[in-house]
Amino acid sequence: MKRDRFGRFGALVAMAGSAVGLGNLWRFPYLVGENGGAAFIIVYILLSFVLCLPIFISEFVIGRRSQKNAFAAFRDLSGGSRWKWVGLFTIIVPLIVLSYYSVIGGWSVEYLFKSLTFSFTGESRSTFSTMFTNFVSSPWTPLLCHTVFLLMTTLIVIVGIKDGIEKFSKVMMPLLFVIVLAIAIYAVTLPGASAGLNYLFNPDFSKIDGSSIAAALGQAFFSLSLGFGTIMTYASYVDKKENILFQSTATAVSDLMFAMIAGVAIMPAVFAFGLNPQSGPGLVFDTLPYVFGQMPGGSVIAILFFVALLVAALTSSISMLEVAVAYLVEEKKMSRKWACVILFVICWLVGALCSLSFGPLSDIHINGRNLFDFFDNLSSNVLMTLGSLFTVLFVGWRLKKADIYDEFTNGGTLSRNAKLFGVLWFLIRYVCPVVIIAIFVSGLL
Numbered sequence: 001m002k003r004d005r006f007g008r009f010g011a012l013v014a015m016a017g018s019a020v021g022l023g024n025l026w027r028f029p030y031l032v033g034e035n036g037g038a039a040f041i042i043v044y045i046l047l048s049f050v051l052c053l054p055i056f057i058s059e060f061v062i063g064r065r066s067q068k069n070a071f072a073a074f075r076d077l078s079g080g081s082r083w084k085w086v087g088l089f090t091i092i093v094p095l096i097v098l099s100y101y102s103v104i105g106g107w108s109v110e111y112l113f114k115s116l117t118f119s120f121t122g123e124s125r126s127t128f129s130t131m132f133t134n135f136v137s138s139p140w141t142p143l144l145c146h147t148v149f150l151l152m153t154t155l156i157v158i159v160g161i162k163d164g165i166e167k168f169s170k171v172m173m174p175l176l177f178v179i180v181l182a183i184a185i186y187a188v189t190l191p192g193a194s195a196g197l198n199y200l201f202n203p204d205f206s207k208i209d210g211s212s213i214a215a216a217l218g219q220a221f222f223s224l225s226l227g228f229g230t231i232m233t234y235a236s237y238v239d240k241k242e243n244i245l246f247q248s249t250a251t252a253v254s255d256l257m258f259a260m261i262a263g264v265a266i267m268p269a270v271f272a273f274g275l276n277p278q279s280g281p282g283l284v285f286d287t288l289p290y291v292f293g294q295m296p297g298g299s300v301i302a303i304l305f306f307v308a309l310l311v312a313a314l315t316s317s318i319s320m321l322e323v324a325v326a327y328l329v330e331e332k333k334m335s336r337k338w339a340c341v342i343l344f345v346i347c348w349l350v351g352a353l354c355s356l357s358f359g360p361l362s363d364i365h366i367n368g369r370n371l372f373d374f375f376d377n378l379s380s381n382v383l384m385t386l387g388s389l390f391t392v393l394f395v396g397w398r399l400k401k402a403d404i405y406d407e408f409t410n411g412g413t414l415s416r417n418a419k420l421f422g423v424l425w426f427l428i429r430y431v432c433p434v435v436i437i438a439i440f441v442s443g444l445l
């Protein structure tokens with residue numbers, strides 16, 4: 001069967017689209033808030049480039065070398081061994097993540113709707129917390145929003161690689177960039193913004209300890225979509241002529257840039273209105289709407305912000321869905337449409353449980369967490385780390401060094417890649433597994 005191919009720019013924006021998501025706009029700013037501002041950012045940058053970039057490249061190599069879905073990639077590159085079960089693992093994990101990601105994607109649908117109907121004006125701070133709590137704990141509206149979000153994701157993926165995912169990313173990623181940048185520029189001109197910038201850019205290393213390093217690593221994995229089979233699957237649609245080092249670095253840099261610009265868009269505004277930057281996951285949905293209600297021109301900024309949040313979430317959610325779609329189409333010979341419909345139903349059901357876990361199902365706990373937190377914690381702290389560990393072990397210890405070299409340097413024709421290969425190989429084979437295991441074990445303890 002002939003597979004679709006991304007164009008060069010298409011591949012770049014699709015990968016960047018997968019990486020840039022709620023992780024950048026929703027998670028990164030509140031983690032920075034909770035973990036000591038700039039010091040956390042420095043640790044995050046180090047981990048992103050020393051540890052995560054080699055993992056990203058490993059996934060890229062597996063995908064592009066095999067030109068297959070994640071299951072077949074592990075199976076065929078290892079000559080049909082048990083590694084294929086790792087492939088299956090990297091297909092199931094993004095489905096779990098997609099299920100609860102879609103719940104938050106749904107919240108951004110609701111908040112976009114609220115901003116379009118100008119619901120953020122003039123009320124007191126507590127009104128917004130109550131608005132948020134009432135919304136997430138009610139049964140129907142969040143469920144409806146989750147459905148809408150998942151439906152949009154599924155429709156884009158049904159259309160296909162070139163006409164769906166690539167076209168959508170090509171239009172939406174530049175738009176996203178312009179919106180987030182515009183909000184950031186506006187935010188730094190607010191009176192009192194400098195306290196927010198100080199907070200972001202003045203490092204306080206006393207805040208850095210084992211748990212903030214683990215948080216930075218978890219965030220870096222999540223933000224770069226590592227350990228999920230996503231990058232592998234997208235890479236399998238990338239042309240053999242493209243430069244893996246360039247594409248991977250460009251994705252990591254744009255991901256970091258988006259996270260930083262999002263920080264600059266959010267923190268100065270939070271400080272300008274004397275609010276607490278450490279308000280956790282609610283930062284975007286309860287602190288920011290209040291800020292929007294206070295600032296001049298805030299209703300327009302609110303609309304732009306929630307459009308950005310929705311777009312960022314969609315370009316990521318489509319990448320999660322594609323992993324399993326590619327598997328069902330290629331291995332189970334399903335039509336793309338049927339694969340999408342079946343996966344929609346599964347993710348909708350799991351997501352519905354997560355959505356209801358803020359309200360009617362809030363009494364159900366696994367390991368002391370509600371269902372949403374359980375899935376979020378399981379996938380971002382355990383499954384994703386395992387996926388990344390398996391990936392580097394596979395590339396570093398199972399595949400042939402000569403094959404990795406061949407793929408990474410396009411048959412020896414890219415001289416810069418050839419020069420850097422030694423360092424990359426060392427990082428993939430030794431540094432990445434050791435550090436991942438160390439952080440994973442310390443996290444478990």
Ligand code: PFF
Binds near residue numbers: 226
């Ligand atoms: N990188 C995305 C974000 O930062 O929101 C999340 C994500 C996308 C995770 C795709 C995993 C994935 F496979």
